[in-house]
Amino acid sequence: xxxxxxxxxxxxxxxxxxxxxxxxxxxxxxxxxxxxxxxxxxxxxxxxxxxxxxxxxxxxxxxxxxxxxxxxxxxxxxxxxxxxxxxxxxxxxxxxxxxxxxxxxxxxxxxxxxxxxxxxxxxxxxxxxxxxxxxxxxxxxxxxxxxxxxxxxxxxxxxxxxxxxxxxxxxxxxxxxxxxxxxxxxxxxxxxxxxxxxxxxxxxxxxxxxxxxxxxxxxxxxxxxxxxxxxxxxxxxxxxxxxxxxxxxxxxxxxxxxxxxxxxxxxxxxxxxxxxxx
Amino acid sequence: xxxxxxxxxxxxxxxxxxxxxxxxxxxxxxxxxxxxxxxxxxxxxxxxxxxxxxxxxxxxxxxxxxxxxxxxxxxxxxxxxxxxxxxxxxxxxxxxxxxxxxxxxxxxxxxxxxxxxxxxxxxxxxxxxxxxxxxxxxxxxxxxxxxxxxxxxxxxxxxxxxxxxxxxxxxxxxxxxxxxxxxxxxxxxxxxxxxxxxxxxxxxxxxxxxxxxxxxxxxxxxxxxxxxxxxxxxxxxxxxxxxxxxxxxxxxxxxxxxxxxxxxxxxxxxxxxxxxxxxxxxxxxxxxxxxxxxxxxxxxxxxxxxxxxxxxxxxxxxxxxxxxxxxxxxxxxxxxxxxxxxxxxxxxxxx
Numbered sequence: 190x191x192x193x194x195x196x197x198x199x200x201x202x203x204x205x206x207x208x209x210x211x212x213x214x215x216x217x218x219x220x221x222x223x224x225x226x227x228x229x230x231x232x233x234x235x236x237x238x239x240x241x242x243x244x245x246x247x248x249x250x251x252x253x254x255x256x257x258x259x260x261x262x263x264x265x266x267x268x269x270x271x272x273x274x275x276x277x278x279x280x281x282x283x284x285x286x287x288x289x290x291x292x293x294x295x296x297x298x299x300x301x302x303x304x305x306x307x308x309x310x311x312x313x314x315x316x317x318x319x320x321x322x323x324x325x326x327x328x329x330x331x332x333x334x335x336x337x338x339x340x341x342x343x344x345x346x347x348x349x350x351x352x353x354x355x356x357x358x359x360x361x362x363x364x365x366x367x368x369x370x371x372x373x374x375x376x377x378x379x380x381x382x383x384x385x386x387x388x389x390x391x392x393x394x395x396x397x398x399x400x401x402x403x404x405x406x407x408x409x410x411x412x413x414x415x416x417x418x419x420x421x422x423x424x425x426x427x428x429x430x431x432x433x434x435x436x437x438x439x440x441x442x443x444x445x446x447x448x449x450x451x452x453x454x455x456x457x458x459x460x461x462x463x464x465x466x467x
Numbered sequence: 468x469x470x471x472x473x474x475x476x477x478x479x480x481x482x483x484x485x486x487x488x489x490x491x492x493x494x495x496x497x498x499x500x501x502x503x504x505x506x507x508x509x510x511x512x513x514x515x516x517x518x519x520x521x522x523x524x525x526x527x528x529x530x531x532x533x534x535x536x537x538x539x540x541x542x543x544x545x546x547x548x549x550x551x552x553x554x555x556x557x558x559x560x561x562x563x564x565x566x567x568x569x570x571x572x573x574x575x576x577x578x579x580x581x582x583x584x585x586x587x588x589x590x591x592x593x594x595x596x597x598x599x600x601x602x603x604x605x606x607x608x609x610x611x612x613x614x615x616x617x618x619x620x621x622x623x624x625x626x627x628x629x630x631x632x633x634x635x636x637x638x639x640x641x642x643x644x645x646x647x648x649x650x651x652x653x654x655x656x657x658x659x660x661x662x663x664x665x666x667x668x669x670x671x672x673x674x675x676x677x678x679x680x681x682x683x684x685x686x687x688x689x690x691x692x693x694x695x696x697x698x699x700x701x702x703x704x705x706x707x708x709x710x711x712x713x714x715x716x717x718x719x720x721x722x723x724x725x726x727x728x729x730x731x732x733x734x735x736x737x738x739x740x741x742x743x744x745x746x747x748x749x750x751x752x753x754x755x756x757x758x759x760x761x762x763x764x765x766x767x768x769x770x771x772x773x774x775x776x777x778x779x780x781x782x783x784x785x786x787x788x789x790x791x792x793x794x795x796x797x798x799x800x801x802x803x804x805x806x807x808x809x810x811x812x813x814x815x816x817x818x
Contacts, residue, residue, distance in 0.1 A: 198579055199533045199719070199732060200543045242541055243723040243730045269748035284541045403751060430747050432719050435576040438737070439716030440744060442763075443753075445771035450575065464689060465753065465763075 198435055201240040201286025202226060209280055212265060213345055216312065217277050219264045223287060229262045231255060232294035233320035234426055234454040238434045239264065240286025244275040248431040248449070250316030251290060254323040265315040265347065291434040293454040295320040295398050295424055297331070303394040304333040308409055310381050310401025314338055314347050316426055316453075317400040325355050334361045335388065339381030339401075343367050343374045381405065385412040392418050399425040406467045410457065423457035427466065468656055469630050469641075469648035476621065476628040479644050481507045483553060483591070490525060491555040492518050501525070501554070510556055516599045517784045521561050521712035522554050526585050527568065533580050534732035538723065545579060546731075553589040559613050560605050560784040562592045564712035566616030570776050571715060580734070589636060594622035594663075598671045602785025604798050607674035610782045611667055624659050673798045676805040678779070684808045685770040689762070692812070693803045698758025700793040701740075707764070707787035707795070708738030713780050716744070739764050765800055 429441035618637035788796025
């Protein structure tokens with residue numbers, strides 16, 4: 190259900206911003222509703238192309254789980270370039286353009302009554318949150334759910350209250366770490382990989398979903414490998430520059446693979462030999 | 468298959484130019500460019516060498532309006548482009564590039580803007596009777612012959628011209644412009660194919676190895692030392708991309724008119740040799756070096772896309788080698804990397 194009409198491949202649909210929230214100095218939350226269509230119809234890990242009219246278009250992962258409030262979805266956007274800066278300047282009632290959803294997605298299929306391990310670094314939590322919420326909302330379907338989350342500093346942590354709520358569920362464990370603490374911080378200090386060695390992972394029965402900055406993957410993969418987690422059970426989302434989102438513009442290409450079509454969510458077993466991927 | 472006399476051939480072309488908005492290879496100072504033809508004498512037939520830019524610029528322009536958006540209501544509509552034009556005298560390398568474009572743009576998510584524009588472009592090809600210049604490698608990559616991508620195709624044969632039609636539009640053109648042609652007998656057809664095969668033998672044979680193994684060799688020699696070597700001299704200027712008939716990577720930009728009434732979403736040529744192409748937020752660049760970019764670009768031509776579309780994505784025109792300021796070119800790339808493979812030169816990851 191990617192586009193309403195093939196003839197409109199590059200045409201954005203109108204959507205209204207219904208709520209915004211400043212989350213940190215750099216990240217802003219948006220709740221968005223499509224004007225001319227009921228629901229976005231996305232799956233966890235997919236992205237949309239967001240147009241700020243007259244400025245440009247950028248790929249942004251959807252942060253809300255599927256079947257959210259009818260026709261609404263959530264984005265969290267880091268201010269990083271022209272378009273995201275302009276997006277930050279928009280408030281409630283502003284219109285933006287949406288194309289998508291595009292790309293592959295995370296799925297827990299085959300892991301019912303088994304374990305799920307989420308590993309999020311920095312704003313990697315934003316795309317992973319869609320999947321986390323889908324799983325946590327149906328926590329009884331799974332055996333053990335573990336969420337590892339690392340950020341540079343305590344004031345960069347996102348969705349802290351939600352994390353606390355998730356952690357209160359009986360089979361959900363949330364572990365947070367920061368690279369560098371501050372005087373008020375009483376939690377773990379250290380990079381995200383420090384949270385992995387103490388884990389007890391049932392390697393036959395655990396699905397691992399990882400999203401973070403490029404540098405994080407190499408180290409997380411090494412840590413998981415030392416735990417003997419099979420590559421086929423590791424899924425990750427790769428960030429690339431994207432202009433079209435539909436497999437044409439070439440910007441997102443990783444060797445012969447298009448991150449916008451074959452990704453952004455990849456099974457690690459499928460890309461472990463793909464040079465340039467990680 | 469039919470043939471017409473040379474005199475008739477020139478008359479037909481004259482009439483086509485008179486009736487249609489026609490573009491072809493025109494001499495400009497020391498080089499050739501595709502430009503509007505007013506009369507047949509504008510067109511270079513005998514002494515053709517590849518034009519600075521391929522005819523790609525007509526069906527995939529440097530800048531193209533994709534979508535128009537009303538700035539007030541934000542209602543958006545696809546821009547529909549339908550100007551009828553004729554490209555006259557397109558050579559086999561460029562016809563193969565057009566055929567490749569047609570495949571790529573119809574594949575997966577079909578590109579509506581491209582396909583609409585393409586419908587209105589008529590391609591009339593001319594066969595090559597000799598190698599056009601030393602940069603060409605059409606003979607190696609298999610693009611001397613044309614299967615698709617043209618409507619009409621003229622091939623010189625014993626001072627006359629053999630005509631092939633490649634589409635329904637081509638058949639209509641044939642009926643309209645070419646009356647009283649001579650149908651080739653079986654014997655003449657065999658003779659024509661024989662003569663054509665003979666003249667192809669005299670083309671450049673600069674690639675020393677069998678091309679059919681190229682993608683597996685490029686894959687096995689992904690870290691061939693030659694990439695590092697040419698990576699050291701490459702200026703990352705993107706000239707190779709801009710003159711390439713098969714490069715189709717693009718970026719999109721939005722422009723607002725001065726009255727703030729309309730936003731136009733434009734497609735513009737982009738290229739994997741350029742700095743921003745693989746750069747993401749936070750200035751992380753997935754392909755920061757010339758070595759990585761060259762490796763990516765040529766693996767697209769000879770490996771990734773060749774495997775996907777079952778034809779070489781380099782059509783052998785040689786424009787990139789001619790345009791390159793430091794003389795990086797596909798003939799040397801193929802000879803060196805395939806040569807290293809066959810002579811057992813170890814690549815980086817094997818050392």
